[in-house]
Amino acid sequence: MSIWQQPSEAHTPWGGAPHCPAGSGADPTVRLSCKELITDIPERPDGNPLNFSIEPGQIWGVLGPNGAGKSTLLHTLAGLRKARHGSVKIAEVDIQRWRRKRLAQRLGVVFQERQDDFPATVLETALIGRHPFLPPLSMERGDDVSVARQALERLELDGLEQRLVSTLSGGERQRLTIATVLTQNPRLWLADEPTNHLDLRHQVAVMALLAEQAASGCGVFLCLHDINLAARWCSHILLLYPDGRACWGETQSMLEKSALEQLYTQPLDSAWVNGTRVFAPVA
Numbered sequence: 624m625s626i627w628q629q630p631s632e633a634h635t636p637w638g639g640a641p642h643c644p645a646g647s648g649a650d651p652t653v654r655l656s657c658k659e660l661i662t663d664i665p666e667r668p669d670g671n672p673l674n675f676s677i678e679p680g681q682i683w684g685v686l687g688p689n690g691a692g693k694s695t696l697l698h699t700l701a702g703l704r705k706a707r708h709g710s711v712k713i714a715e716v717d718i719q720r721w722r723r724k725r726l727a728q729r730l731g732v733v734f735q736e737r738q739d740d741f742p743a744t745v746l747e748t749a750l751i752g753r754h755p756f757l758p759p760l761s762m763e764r765g766d767d768v769s770v771a772r773q774a775l776e777r778l779e780l781d782g783l784e785q786r787l788v789s790t791l792s793g794g795e796r797q798r799l800t801i802a803t804v805l806t807q808n809p810r811l812w813l814a815d816e817p818t819n820h821l822d823l824r825h826q827v828a829v830m831a832l833l834a835e836q837a838a839s840g841c842g843v844f845l846c847l848h849d850i851n852l853a854a855r856w857c858s859h860i861l862l863l864y865p866d867g868r869a870c871w872g873e874t875q876s877m878l879e880k881s882a883l884e885q886l887y888t889q890p891l892d893s894a895w896v897n898g899t900r901v902f903a904p905v906a
């Protein structure tokens with residue numbers, strides 16, 4: 624199936640029932656919330672405490688210049704870094720109290736950095752997404768392989784299943800990272816620059832995939848560098864300034880030209896295209 628031919632039912636390619644759709648009794652256990660959260664960036668003073676919740680059906684985009692702390696925030700939300708202050712909770716339980724395996728059954732992370740140290744094929748790598756669901760010391764079964772194959776097909780990698788990951792192009796590798804999380808089928812997606820290395824068509828396809836996940840009741844949190852992708856696809860935006868200031872809210876109210884110019888210390892032009900405000904840097 625091409626990535627343009629969306630399956631009519633959410634999640635059906637993975638064989639599972641769709642997650643509880645947003646707007647029809649959204650699943651409260653998908654909720655990721657942070658309260659008075661200050662991330663721990665070494666040698667940097669405390670910034671604004673963060674207080675927001677990612678609800679099922681929402682797509683949050685965090686925008687900010689290099690070094691602002693977007694990845695650090697994402698890792699803190701994933702429970703991979705301890706906060707300096709405040710809390711992160713999933714389903715009202717502190718993230719540090721979740722067992723990692725249980726957490727991995729619910730939360731998927733698309734990392735910015737790649738770890739290709741071990742020789743592995745594309746299919747073997749996608750199957751890592753099933754590991755949180757396997758009993759100890761057991762191998763993947765036919766069902767797992769089928770879920771991984773469908774995720775690879777969705778990311779247009781189905782012809783490359785037996786290829787070594789080390790031979791993939793940058794964009795193919797990125798799509799494999801997303802296919803691996805799709806194989807994991809999480810209810811919460813935390814994705815660090817998921818459109819990195821992707822051509823325009825695949826950027827749109829990945830954003831459409833994440834929107835589909837949100838529409839099926841997942842919560843989605845993305846670090847992005849492209850304001851226009853954020854404008855078109857995110858329901859909520861968090862602006863993270865390098866001095867630790869932060870503000871957040873619904874996309875419509877957040878993407879103000881002057882705020883973005885200040886964020887990036889870069890003058891911008893803006894225009895409306897098909898109901899979406901778009902931004903371009905002033906040369």
Ligand SMILES: Nc1ncnc2c1ncn2[C@@H]1O[C@H](COP(=O)(O)OP(=O)(O)OP(=O)(O)O)[C@@H](O)[C@H]1O
Pocket residue numbers: 664665687688689690691692693694695696
């Ligand atoms: N272990 C560490 N020791 C010292 N400084 C660190 C450490 N980890 C991160 N930093 C610093 O914290 C800051 C925030 O890093 P982070 O990767 O979160 O930024 P970012 O907004 O994701 O940047 P980019 O857009 O470049 O990916 C950076 O200045 C980085 O150098």
